[in-house]
Amino acid sequence: MNQTPDSFKKILILQTAFIGDVILTTPLLRVCAEKFPTAQIHFITIPASRNTVETLPYIYKLWIYDKRGKDAGLANLIRFSRKLKKEKFDLALIPHRSLRSALLVYFARISRRIGFDTSSGSFLFSDKVKYSGEGHEINRNLKLFEPLNIEINEKQFPEIHPDETDRKIISDWLQQNGLGTLKPLVCMAPGSIWFTKRWIPEYWATLSERLTQQGYSVVFVGSSVDHPLIQNIIEMINSPVYNASGLFTVRQSAELIRRSILLISNDSAPTHIGVSVKTPVLTIFGSTVPTFGFYPCGENDRVAEIENLPCRPCTDHGREKCPLKHFKCMKDLYPDHVFEIAEEMIHEHH
Known part of the structure; x- marks a missing residue:
């Protein structure tokens, strides 16, 4: 009926x-x-x-x-x-x-x-x-x-609606840190509750260095739980980068990501936040795979992964450690490869 x-x-x-x-x-x-x-x-x-x-x-x-x-x-x-x-x-x-x-x-x-x-x-x-x-x-x-008996034929996207207060908080923070005027922003989200979904901290640091050398301002985003991980990454970086983890609500983080030219994230919630505000998203996949259905679905989004690795995927969600103890799905996904994809995405759309 x-x-x-x-x-x-x-x-x-x-x-x-x-x-x-x-x-x-x-x-x-x-x-x-x-x-x-x-x-x-x-x-x-x-x-x-x-x-x-x-x-x-x-x-x-x-x-x-x-x-x-x-x-x-x-x-x-x-x-x-x-x-x-x-x-x-x-x-x-x-x-x-x-x-x-x-x-x-x-x-x-x-x-x-x-x-x-x-x-x-x-x-x-x-x-x-x-x-x-x-x-x-x-x-x-x-x-x-x-x-x-209802069919949905049009492609649908997620939504987050920051309000005026959210926008002002982000504007003030960017202004206080001298961000968002001269250099384009790139947001990075290295956190996940699962170890096997987290790209290598040293690789995040290397990628950040490469992007800052190319004239981008790098801002790390995440929850307060991600703060120690991000602080550890930042200590490996010689260039000036910014740690916004734990500072903002989800809506405010969405507004910050909206003002960025690119979000680079693990297979975690920030991926979907980026899609919600129509910022191009590059998602890094380790123990999980895009075919699980949680890939970034925006028109300009991409993924980085080691394809044809026999042990992938090893889990539906994520694990506390690599069951084979080699963690090739992340260790073999080198910063140069992710940087190349990021550069392509930036040049294509900006």
Whole structure:
């Protein structure tokens, strides 16, 4: 049955995974608002992602589910679900493939619950969609519309909406550091929670030197967790570079990246932040591969990787150490190669 624009009055979308996953859910929110313009779109995410999505115009109400804190455990999950039940949602879209997310919408008694067949809680859905191993994660998420007979043919991109305060904070910081006027900015994001997703620190230092010698201002971005790693990299660099890790929110970091001519990142959330603000992104892949569907999907984006390495990929997400102890996927990906790609990207688009 085809759904009309007023088929649903209240729609709930859940994504309580990592910030990168939340960013890749923003096209689902936007398309949902376009297809059902009279519906209230509610969104559930975790505390760490509040800043990322709270300025999106498509969200009628933002729900924060603190699954590691005050909402942890089954009793609190049921309590949270009771609040949802009072809203009388008539549709839930669940891109997050976890039992917890499935239980939330099931206990909320939402009649139409659409999720993926690979979810731990798929038996609790009213409609199951095949989670494809092909294509980009954005397109996989949009397949949740299939049971509603809605096809999405246009290419969709993630979004982050910095506000006026975010823009002023970044303008002030750039001015205080004498950045962004004479030399073009290049942002670098060397962090990841997974060791095997992190390019070699010495290589980041070498790449930074090469770029500063070519007349670019290099700014390192990341969370406060990344600060020690970045500080370690900076201590190896003789040229002046800047450490913005831990200084800014996700939206403010997005604004900083937006003002850059290039972002170089590991396979981590900053990749998707860069795509969201339409800055060309060069993503470095180690133990993971672009075909997992989390590659930078902007028109001018590129990847750097060691292709045809028999041990790649060795994991879906990342590892604490190389299982074969040689770490060739990163060690053999030399700074000269990444620099060449970066230079090509800069010259093509600037």
